[in-house]
Amino acid sequence: MSTCFYCGGDLTERQTTFVYEEAGEVRIVRNVPALVCTQCGEKEYTQDTTHQVLSLLRQPPRPKELLQIPAYELVAA
Numbered sequence: 001m002s003t004c005f006y007c008g009g010d011l012t013e014r015q016t017t018f019v020y021e022e023a024g025e026v027r028i029v030r031n032v033p034a035l036v037c038t039q040c041g042e043k044e045y046t047q048d049t050t051h052q053v054l055s056l057l058r059q060p061p062r063p064k065e066l067l068q069i070p071a072y073e074l075v076a077a
């Protein structure tokens with residue numbers, strides 16, 4: 001079993017939501033398989049998966065649904 005690059009925790013395969021932002025426009029792709037760290041939650045995508053997601057976003061099909069996403073900002077103290 002592979003371990004997390006950051007914390008050394010165990011990685012487990014899960015379906016995740018891939019978030020992509022470009023020029024202020026946010027898109028998400030659901031059901032993207034990733035190896036997720038059980039300790040820190042870091043996600044690792046295989047090259048194949050990343051390639052699939054990016055080519056889908058390059059020529060996006062009609063979206064499954066349109067969401068309103070609340071946006072927040074962290075203000076430095």
Ligand SMILES: [Zn+2]
Binds near residue numbers: 006007037042
């Ligand atoms: Zn980790």
